[in-house]
Amino acid sequence: MSEAEELGALRDQIDAIDQQIQQLINERARCAQQVAEVKQKYCSPGDSVVFYRPEREAQVLRKIMARNQGPLGDESMARLFREVMSQCLALEEPLTVAYLGPEGTFTQQAALKHFGHAVSCAGQISIADVFREVESGAAHFGVVPVENSTEGVVTHTLDSFVESNLLICGEVTLRIHHHLLTSEPSASVTRIYSHAQSLAQCRLWLDQNYPNVERIAVASNAEAARRASQEPGAAAIASEAAAELYALKPVHANIEDQPDNTTRFLIVGQQPTQxxxxxxxxxxxxxxxxxxxxxxxxxxxxxxxxxxxxxxxxxxxxxxxxxxxxxxxxxxxxxxxxxxxxxxxxxxxxxxxxxxxxxxxxx
Amino acid sequence: MSEAEELGALRDQIDAIDQQIQQLINERARCAQQVAEVKQKYCSPGDSVVFYRPEREAQVLRKIMARNQGPLGDESMARLFREVMSQCLALEEPLTVAYLGPEGTFTQQAALKHFGHAVSCAGQISIADVFREVESGAAHFGVVPVENSTEGVVTHTLDSFVESNLLICGEVTLRIHHHLLTSEPSASVTRIYSHAQSLAQCRLWLDQNYPNVERIAVASNAEAARRASQEPGAAAIASEAAAELYALKPVHANIEDQPDNTTRFLIVGQQPTQxxxxxxxxxxxxxxxxxxxxxxxxxxxxxxxxxxxxxxxxxxxxxxxxxxxxxxxxxxxxxxxxxxxxxxxxxxxxxxxxxxxxxxxxx
CATH class of the missing domain: 3.30.70.260 (ACT domain)
Structure with a gap:
């Protein structure tokens, strides 16, 4: 056989597999619709039907990872099923998820990682707004950072729970990177701005690479980037997004001491999770x-x-x-x-x- | 049967379907590995094997949309297969895609929409850098905006093709929204800043809602947001991201005249596409x-x-x-x-x- 013939045969095989996968996904979607019908049938008048069950999704994903034989990795396979469940759920009830915006924030990434891409995401300008959107029923769920100290928001999230009756129904983790940014990469750095938490997360790296340079804690990493863009000799530790906004260049990338510098987010909703x-x-x-x-x-x-x-x-x-x-x-x-x-x-x-x-x- | 029994039976059915889908996805991944082996076998020494074939992906997605019977929608189904292909390809060769950064930009969204989530994305600070990354082989493909005039980048992209030998091997479209932002929603608006292109895209809405308010074109929507944050009575037309960065509030959301205000992006690479x-x-x-x-x-x-x-x-x-x-x-x-x-x-x-x-x- 020639290369073209061999590839043609394999591609025909892939097409046949795709056809089966597609049929099964639609069959799964029909089952999900039947689940919705059963729930509606037994729902007491006045109660609202709960379509999204965080505990059920977690169980399905764990089963998939446990029985996975490869060649696709366990995480890759679970991500695919997250999307399949996301699309099937959207048939029963399109979910609206409020998150701490703007678009492109880590919190939005966390929302999409948890709910898949078939939800409608609504960015909010404060944590209090995320809680309000879910309390009022305008959003089914909210996503808020809880261990992302660099943005100074942890305490807002915790304090919100004191007043609110919303319940935590899930958690998400994401990896976060820090970069050293300046407006003039060739100039020598005389001081480094960042949020205290980011300075702490890069302490070892700073000790090794900039031992005698002054470190100045400011209100946020965005504020640090702003200063670095205006003061000669100043650098900032901040994200890629801040670099672009203030036209700064990354002198060193991924300088956080812990390579798995993860941030944790909570999913909040109105219903308890089994x-x-x-x-x-x-x-x-x-x-x-x-x-x-x-x-x-x-x-x-x-x-x-x-x-x-x-x-x-x-x-x-x-x-x-x-x-x-x-x-x-x-x-x-x-x-x-x-x-x-x-x-x-x-x-x-x-x-x-x-x-x-x-x-x-x-x- | 009780509700619990009915739901239990349906969930067992879903689990059985999931198991079959999972087996088939892994079978598909094995076929993809065999495709890679065939390509390597026939590859002349010195040549590099081309694993990602844009024309083949487009054909697969079109077939899937054409034969789809539902209940899942054609687009939803195609998105799922985009991710399946993305994960299978990552087994053969993990793709690196350079895009016009920072993280969270529309261009990154376009890259993920086109390549799925199993690629490694590298944000670049200019269009020239995206081209350089792909020309040097540091990235397999690049993603650049070509009809996103609000960021003033179209001409850079076109001009880059004059000098570069890179080829266009795909296109992506995304919907874009504009908002009217101010720092003080209750104060009256005396002038509105934005990039000329955004002012044009919202002209009818502005004529109806702010007919006698001065419109001032500035270098970028981010610059417009910055001014609105500093000058009393000023508003900006910009994205949600700009609102958050300059602590502005959206007075009106989605004010673009064309509800399907789409932006187009190009995929650039080294190989011609069949x-x-x-x-x-x-x-x-x-x-x-x-x-x-x-x-x-x-x-x-x-x-x-x-x-x-x-x-x-x-x-x-x-x-x-x-x-x-x-x-x-x-x-x-x-x-x-x-x-x-x-x-x-x-x-x-x-x-x-x-x-x-x-x-x-x-x-």
Whole structure:
């Protein structure tokens, strides 16, 4: 056989496979429509039908990754099925997702990574607006950064949960890169601007490469880029987007000390999420400002061997001497071992709020 | 049956379908690997194997859209297969695509729309840099805007083709939205800044809503947003990204007169693309500045009934009194009716350059 014949035969084979895949995807879409019909049939009058089930999606993706034999990688395969589910869901109910904008932000990337590309994304100008859009029902879900300290937004997100009744129903992680930017790459750098958090994330690299250069913390990485564009000898640590906006050039790319510098986002919605079998729970606990307060809150987790994944402390707005702890731990509110633990913590705390149980990030 | 039983049965069915889809996708990936092996076997020493074939992808997507029976829409189905092909290709050869950055630009969106999400995207700070990356082989393909006049880049892209030997091997279209932004939504607007092209794209809306307000054309929409953020009473027409950067609020969203205000991008590469059966060709023709010059160039197209899709005129850099025409028309260089036509135009022109024949945008 010639090259053309060999390739022709393989392409015919691929076309035949594509035809089968296409039939199956449409068959899957019909099943999804039937799921919607069943849900509507059993829905009480006045209640709204919940089409999107985060725990079900997480389970499907985990199964796919577990049984995958290749040659496509597990992540690649899961991403494809994320898109298949996204398109099938759009048939039942086109989802609207509010995110902290503008277009092109990491938060939008997180929204698309979690929901696939068949949703309609609505960028909001503040975290409070994202919460309002979901509370009012204008959006089905919201996506907000929660560990993206460089933009100074973590605390806004946490504080929003104190006032809001929205629940966390998912999490997404993304990798983030920092660059050293100047307007004049050949000139020597006499000072480096950035948000304190970004300076911290690049500390080792700065110590090695610019040990004697002044580091100045400013309000945001965008502000740092603005200054670097105006002051001779100044450089900024910021993203590619900031480089373009202020016509800066990247002198060094990807200078963050941790190569997997990831940022975490939360999905917020109105409905509680059922157990997916591998979940996280977030709670808010207020305690008095007395010695050992945090220790007393954490003790039951330690005793029962429940892993804490994150703790944040915030001053409470309501009492002068009180603190609020935001605690993430492994497990679902309905898990057998978690039910008594939560009851115990609730009984000990001055104030307690369950913020949601949700599947761990799959991708 | 109860709701839970009915849903359980449907979900088992979906899981069974997913398993089949997954097997078929992996089978498809194995075929793609075999295609790569055949190509390598027949590749002459010193030549590099071409894995990505734009015409083949366009054909596959068109077939899928043509035979699609639903319930998933044709576009949704094609998008899914775009991603399947993207992941399969990444197994053969992970593609690097250079685009006009920064991250989050429309050009990046165009790159992902065309190549799917399994490519590695490298943002460049200028169109010249995109061309250089592809010419040097650092990137396999480049993506540049060609009808996105609001960023003032069209002419750069066209002029780049005069000097470069890169070929056009694809086109992508995207929808673009404009918003009216101010820092103080309650204050009255006394002047509106924007790029001339954006002012033109929103002219009817402005005539109706702000008939007596001064319109001032500035260098870019980002510059317009910057001014609106500093001058009381000033508004800007710009994107959502500009709104966030300058802390402006959208007073009115999507104010463009044409609801399908699309922008066109070109894919550039080193290899010519074979006929896909529904193609466009771009050429560059230089002619003397004499009466009827353009008419003489266009006459053969008219005579042979070949549709022109676009003509741009640029002053030539080489001669004082010459012009360069960039012409897009329907058909492929190898099509029977196009071969003699191109020969005729080439014989008439002072200078002639074939910039590429490529599949029409499928999605």
């Amino acid at each position: 157990s997916s079998g591998d979940d996280k729970t977030s709670i808010l606990v207020a305690s008095r400002n007395e010695p050992g307060a945090l220790y007393h809150v954490l003790e039951p987790f330690h005793r029962d061997g429940v892993s804490l994944t994150r703790i944040e402390t915030r001053p409470s707005r309501s009492g002068t001497w009180s603190y609020v702890f935001f605690i993430d731990f492994e497990g679902h509110r309905d898990d057998e071992r978690i039910v008594p633990l939560l009851a115990e913590i609730q009984s000990k705390a001055v104030d307690f709020k369950w913020l949601g149980s949700y599947p761990k990030a799959v991708l | 006929s896909s059966g529904d193609d466009k060709t771009s050429i560059l023709v230089a002619s003397r500045n004499e009466p009827g010059a353009l008419y003489h160039v266009l006459e053969p197209f008219h005579r042979d009934g070949v549709s022109l899709t676009r003509i741009e005129t640029r002053p030539s850099r080489s001669g004082t009194w010459s012009y360069v025409f960039f012409i897009d028309f329907e058909g492929h260089r190898d099509d029977e009716r196009i071969v003699p036509l191109l020969a005729e135009i080439q014989s008439k022109a002072v200078d002639f350059k074939w910039l590429g024949s490529y599949p029409k945008a499928v999605l």
